[in-house]
Amino acid sequence: MLKLLIEFIPLIAFFIGYKVGGIFDATLYTLVATVGSTAITLLLKQKVSKVHLITNVLLLVSASLTLFSGNTTFIKMKPTILYTIFGSAFFITSFKWEPAIKLALGTAIQLKEDIHWLQLNIRFMWFFFTMAVVNEFVWRTFPEETWVNFKVFGALPITILFLLFQLPYLIKYKASDSSVQ
Template identity: 30%
Template sequence: MQVITDLLPVILFFIAYKKAGIFVATAVAMISTLVLMLFIWLKRGKIDKMLAINGAVITVLGGITLLLHDKTYIMWKPTAIYWIGALVLLFSRYAFKRNLIENMLGKMMAPPVAVWDKLNFCWVGFLVGMGILNLYVAFHFTEDDWVNFKLFGATSLMFVFIIAQVFALRAYWIEQNTPSA
């Protein structure tokens, strides 16, 4: 369910782009993200931090895009999200001595602290690299290529990165004992 809600504004952006162009797509992404945030808040009583950050970034950069009628700002949005994520992982680990990757996955796997730190650093590197790749595609390829990359390329790279981690860390997965019927 989380994957669908994360991808919904991107999918709607893609559809709107194909039908009406970058500026309508930007407005659709802004509205769909804010509606999604409202829906989740009404359902759960709170909004996930990353969704709130995404909502703020899309509102600011999308708003500037529409106000100035300049697509550059919306093209920076994925990079901003990736780099904010990388900074949060680094800052949390070294300022607060909390590994957010361990907090998220600690009930599913039990590697040594050094492995958690490597995993955290791998995510930081991946997110920084994704931000750079987004900018490269945005400013060295066509707008249409960037939109396609945003949905298909970035999503595929994220999926491959996660699958690679599953295989690399399979020795540390904790068996979930469920009662049999």
């Protein structure tokens, strides 16, 4: 539960910062919250996951560019870039190495055959590429407040729904304990 709360701190800080003073305050609050949550994670776990590290570095770069340049494009493009990085990782690992989803979930769940991992990997790839396109569409088409609301209240529920829709697939192709090698 604590880990989940730590993950949400930067998003909560972004929303509060936006309501308090606009996009630049939101960016600054998120930057500070990200550094703080990463420090807490390091203290508690003695390590930071690769996904967390990639996300944090991208946030630090995009937030710094936004704050120093006064151009909000950088912070608004951050989700697009992040989704594209993740989508690309799933795409590349569909053809080379182990599917990224198997590396992420392999210890938590086992699927019957490698083809099921590959199909799940492709689903995640398309999800991330779609989210990149949606983020671009929202921030370039609608007012800034709409993008902020999408970022805070839209992207997370969409991600949770996507994950929930994967449960039937995972249940259907889950390996029985006796077939796990």
